[in-house]
Amino acid sequence: MHVRVCFLLAILSRGFVAVGQQGPGLGPGHTIHTAVLVIGGGASGTMAGIQAARMGVEVLVVEETEWLGGMLTSAGVSAIDGDHQLPAGLWGEFRQRLYDHYGGAGAVGTGWVSNTLFEPSVGNAILKQMAAAESNLQIWYRCDWKSILHEDKRWRVTVERTGHTDTVVAAILIDATELGDVMAKAGAGYRIGMDSRYVTGEEQAPEKANGIIQDLTYVATLKDYGVGADKTIPRPAGYDSSEFSCCCQFADPASDKKPVRDCAQMMEYGHLPNHKFMINWPFCGNDLYIDLIEKTPGERTALLNEARLHTLGFVYYIQTVLGFKRLGLADDEYPTADKLPMIAYYREARRCKGLTELSLPYIQKPFSQTLALYRTGIAVGDYPIDHHHGKNPAAPKIEFVKIKVPSYNIPMGCLIPAGVEDLIVAEKSISVTNLVNGATRLQPVVLQLGQAAGVMAALCIRQHRGPSGLDVRTVQMELLKAGGYLMPYLDVSAGDPQFMAIQKIGATGILQGVGVARNWANETWFYPEKPAAFAELLEGLRSYYPGLEKFTRKEYSQQIITLGGLEKIFGAIGMPVRLGRMAEVLQKAGMSGGRRYYRDRVLTRREVTMLLDTFLKPFEKGVDIEGRVATSR
Numbered sequence: 001m002h003v004r005v006c007f008l009l010a011i012l013s014r015g016f017v018a019v020g021q022q023g024p025g026l027g028p029g030h031t032i033h034t035a036v037l038v039i040g041g042g043a044s045g046t047m048a049g050i051q052a053a054r055m056g057v058e059v060l061v062v063e064e065t066e067w068l069g070g071m072l073t074s075a076g077v078s079a080i081d082g083d084h085q086l087p088a089g090l091w092g093e094f095r096q097r098l099y100d101h102y103g104g105a106g107a108v109g110t111g112w113v114s115n116t117l118f119e120p121s122v123g124n125a126i127l128k129q130m131a132a133a134e135s136n137l138q139i140w141y142r143c144d145w146k147s148i149l150h151e152d153k154r155w156r157v158t159v160e161r162t163g164h165t166d167t168v169v170a171a172i173l174i175d176a177t178e179l180g181d182v183m184a185k186a187g188a189g190y191r192i193g194m195d196s197r198y199v200t201g202e203e204q205a206p207e208k209a210n211g212i213i214q215d216l217t218y219v220a221t222l223k224d225y226g227v228g229a230d231k232t233i234p235r236p237a238g239y240d241s242s243e244f245s246c247c248c249q250f251a252d253p254a255s256d257k258k259p260v261r262d263c264a265q266m267m268e269y270g271h272l273p274n275h276k277f278m279i280n281w282p283f284c285g286n287d288l289y290i291d292l293i294e295k296t297p298g299e300r301t302a303l304l305n306e307a308r309l310h311t312l313g314f315v316y317y318i319q320t321v322l323g324f325k326r327l328g329l330a331d332d333e334y335p336t337a338d339k340l341p342m343i344a345y346y347r348e349a350r351r352c353k354g355l356t357e358l359s360l361p362y363i364q365k366p367f368s369q370t371l372a373l374y375r376t377g378i379a380v381g382d383y384p385i386d387h388h389h390g391k392n393p394a395a396p397k398i399e400f401v402k403i404k405v406p407s408y409n410i411p412m413g414c415l416i417p418a419g420v421e422d423l424i425v426a427e428k429s430i431s432v433t434n435l436v437n438g439a440t441r442l443q444p445v446v447l448q449l450g451q452a453a454g455v456m457a458a459l460c461i462r463q464h465r466g467p468s469g470l471d472v473r474t475v476q477m478e479l480l481k482a483g484g485y486l487m488p489y490l491d492v493s494a495g496d497p498q499f500m501a502i503q504k505i506g507a508t509g510i511l512q513g514v515g516v517a518r519n520w521a522n523e524t525w526f527y528p529e530k531p532a533a534f535a536e537l538l539e540g541l542r543s544y545y546p547g548l549e550k551f552t553r554k555e556y557s558q559q560i561i562t563l564g565g566l567e568k569i570f571g572a573i574g575m576p577v578r579l580g581r582m583a584e585v586l587q588k589a590g591m592s593g594g595r596r597y598y599r600d601r602v603l604t605r606r607e608v609t610m611l612l613d614t615f616l617k618p619f620e621k622g623v624d625i626e627g628r629v630a631t632s633r
Contacts, residue, residue, distance in 0.1 A: 029158075029166045034060040034138075036457045037157060037170035039145050042070020043443055044426035044450030045176030046127050047090045051454025051482065053134035057461045059454075060168060061131075061139045062159055065342040066335060068127040068139070069120075070178060070427075072443055076219030076334075076341040078123055079114035079270050079278055082383035083444035084521065086407070087494070089484035090130075091447040097126045102273055111271035111278070119272055120221060120341070121333050148173075148185050155422065172457045172467075173423050176450065178343065179293050180350030180429030188417035188425070189353035192293055194396070194434045202360040202435050204403050206396045214347035214438075215287040215388040217280055218304070218311040220340055222318075223330035224275040231328020232319045236312040243310075244317040246284040254384065254401045254519040263322050276330055279314065280345065282388055286311040289392035293350060308340055346428065347388055347441055354431025355468060355625050356413030360385070363408040363436060367512050372627030375507055376472045377409030378455075378479060379448035380488035382522045385438040400438055406515020407488035407524045410440060412475060413625040415453055416467045422460070424467050426453040448484065455479055473622045476507065489513055489526040497589065498606055502526060504619035505609045510540030528606035532561040537569070537608065543629050544618045545573040561608055564599035570615065577615050585614050 036052050038045045041063030049061040067074045080095070087095055098118050102108050111117045131137055143161040150156075155173040159166050175182035184190060193211035197203055225231050248263040270278030279286060288310050292300045318324050329339035336342060356373055366374040385403045389395035414431040415424050425431075426449045428441045439445075455478045456467055463470070476486050480500050487506035492499055505511055506526060513524040542548055550572055563579055570577045583597030591607055603611075612618060622630035 029164055031167045031169060032060070033169045034058050035170065035461045036060070036172045036174065037062070037155060037168050038174040038176050039157070039182045040070070040176030040178065040427065041065075041068045041139060041141075042074070042176055042178060042427060043072050043446045044453065045070070045174065046131060047447050047450030048174050048176060048426060048454035048457065049137050049139070050090060050130055050134055051451045052458040053136035053454075054482075055455065055458035055462075055478070057136060057458040059137050059457075060170070061137065062143045062145060062168070063139060063141050064144060066141045067124040067342065068131060069123050070343070071345055071446070073120045073124040073127070074342045075345040076120050076221050076278060077280060077345050077443065078118050078120045078221075078272060079111060079280070080116040080444060081114060081442040082381060082521065083442075084115045085490055086380050086382060086444070086485055086488055088380060088444070088448050089479065089482050090451045091444045092483060092494070094126065094130070094447065097130070098122070101126065108273060110273055111269055112265075113269045117270065117272045117278070119274060119276060119333065145182070148182065150186065150420075150422065153422065171422060172460050174426055174453050174457055175423065175429060176426045176453070177429075178346045178349060178427060180352065180425070180427070183352050183417055183420070183423060183425050183429060184350055186420055186423055188420045188423065190350040190429070191353065191434075192350055200359045200433045200435075202433060204360065204398060205433070205435055206398075210396075211291070212389070212392060212395050213291050213293065215282075215289045215391045216307060216347060217287050217345045217388075218307040218340060219345055220279040220286070220311050220315050221272070221330045221333050222277040222279060222315070222327040223332070224277075225326050225328055227326065229326040229328070232325050233312060233316055233329065236309050236316055238309060239313045239316060241317055241321060244284050244314055244321075247281060247314075247317070248322070250283040253399070267318075267324065267327075276333075277327060279311070279318070281314070282390055286314045287388050287391050289389075304344055307344055308338065311340065312338070348434075348437055349428045351434070351437060352417040352425045352429055352431050354414045354425070355416045355418055356411045356431060358411055358414050358432040358436050358440070360403070360405070360433065360435050363405045363439070364515075366408065366515075367509060372509055372623070373411040373413075374409055374487070375509055375623045375627035376411040376413060376476075376625060377486045377507060378412045378415070378452035378475060378484070379410045379445055380407065380485045381410070381439055381442065381445040382407035382488060383439050383442045383445070384517075384519060384522060385435055387438040400435075401519070403435070404517035405439065405522055406517055407490070407522045408439070408515075409486060409488055410445070410449065411625075411627070412452070412456075412472055415449065415456065416625075421466045421468070424453045424456055426450050451482065451484060452479060455482070468625070471622060472625060473619060480504070487513060487526075488524045490523045492526050492528055498528070498610055501613040502528060502606070502609050505612055508540070508544070508618045510544070510612065510618060511536065511605055511609060512540070526605065528609070529604050531602050532605045532608040534559060534561050534565060537561055541569070541573070541618075544621055545616075547572045547574060561603045562599065563597055563601045563603060566603060566608065566611060567599075573616070575615060582611055582615075586610060
């Protein structure tokens with residue numbers, strides 16, 4: 001039975017369709033009611049739909065292609081950038097399914113650009129399997145949304161599919177489009193292009209704002225057809241070999257090494273399983289400067305055709321000049337006439353003006369900023385500030401990847417546009433600066449943003465409120481229960497017995513991690529086995545509890561926390577806990593290591609975290625959207 005008919009029967013049985021009803025000025029067709037509508041079945045949209053459905057909420061995802069996954073699959077960027085050691089939530093689940101399909105982690109480490117590479121069609125199949133397992137999730141493929149109206153606390157969205165138009169009515173709308181088209185139509189404020197350093201406080205940004213965005217890429221997936229095969233494509237219109245003549249001359253932009261010429265290594269960059277190759281090459285390759293964000297559909301089509309021709313030109317160059325004739329466009333990947341992906345790889349989109357904005361200082365030094373935005377984290381990333389401007393000579397000359405950053409988290413308020421109710425923004429259109437977009441645009445981060453959007457949407461439905469009214473800690477707890485990360489701690493994995501406690505205490509800022517810039521895989525360390533510092537603990541607790549001013553300077557200067565010292569701190573807070581009770585909790589958690597607990601016993605950061613979470617529960621005090629500690633609890 002046709003998918004559309006199956007879906008119609010399913011929602012009729014649930015009472016969601018009122019045949020013949022229609023909104024004012026929205027045209028004829030069925031009116032379909034759902035709790036959450038996700039526009040865009042890309043990386044974030046798919047995960048938003050799956051997560052909200054798992055939380056018991058009815059979700060409809062509307063997708064323009066016949067695939068799920070967006071940049072992961074439909075755009076062909078099937079080499080994961082970053083977060084290899086931070087497999088948070090649904091991102092980690094997706095990766096495990098890739099491991100299961102191919103035969104382990106080693107089977108997907110086939111190219112040097114990534115630890116996880118896969119065939120786009122396999123990624124699509126896995127995402128569809130994950131989606132099909134959710135009875136609360138419905139997906140419409142090959143659909144275009146046409147209009148949006150918000151009235152009576154409901155969204156009314158017209159959707160055109162296979163020759164007819166339906167109206168979808170939803171309480172919560174998620175913009176998971178590639179360019180932020182939905183939020184723009186919904187009236188959300190947004191920015192495009194580079195920010196002024198005087199506005200964002202980012203000294204690496206240009207003095208004056210401009211509208212320049214990153215180059216996009218029309219990726220190609222090549223396949224090795226074997227010895228003797230000649231898969232050379234016809235010479236593309238407008239082909240100019242000089243555009244690609246330096247493609248083999250390259251160096252890691254994050255290093256100081258001189259460029260080398262190595263065409264074979266260039267091809268190995270995106271080597272996929274099963275003798276396929278992702279062609280997504282920035283050095284005299286298939287990057288192209290095209291800005292189609294504010295263009296009409298017709299203008300976009302023309303510009304994207306230009307990008308497709310440019311990529312076909314690079315493929316032709318690889319086959320003819322570089323001599324890789326046996327490598328042809330894969331005939332078993334995309335359902336397109338020219339065997340190219342269905343959509344382009346967009347590195348940059350509109351960026352909404354959210355309730356909070358993540359700028360570079362909040363990534364570089366999160367614990368010393370005016371606002372404690374790190375306390376509201378809902379996703380983590382470790383990729384550097386990576387921008388592509390090689391095809392635009394007008395772009396300011398900034399060495400983006402040499403802007404040093406540690407790993408980071410993304411504040412919840414970045415997903416909530418200011419001034420528009422019942423709308424959540426995901427994908428690449430969240431509220432970050434242009435510089436920060438170079439780190440947050442990568443696949444694992446966007447997958448997590450989608451999961452967070454799904455949690456937020458489901459809670460909005462459960463609690464009958466809009467996204468701006470959600471409690472930060474409630475959202476974070478749902479993410480933790482789903483395997484998500486709030487803090488990007490490299491040394492405390494999700495399998496750690498104290499993972500959740502350390503994540504929660506880390507999100508309070510009472511004990512803080514240490515960030516380290518490591519080029520393509522930045523780090524933040526919690527150091528759970530190190531002795532806990534007395535002064536750090538007191539300073540961290542001051543934001544949450546009165547009564548600590550009674551400690552003398554001598555006591556404050558103690559270097560380490562002992563069991564007796566923590567007992568004294570608890571007493572000063574007004575939470576008397578006997579030493580034996582603390583020892584009992586630690587022993588039950590298996591932390592004693594065969595050693596006795598006594599008054600002068602030095603406590604590790606892990607042990608202090610466990611005791612704080614057990615007795616004080618500072619995470620439950622809550623914070624507002626800007627990270628200020630709630631005073632009403």
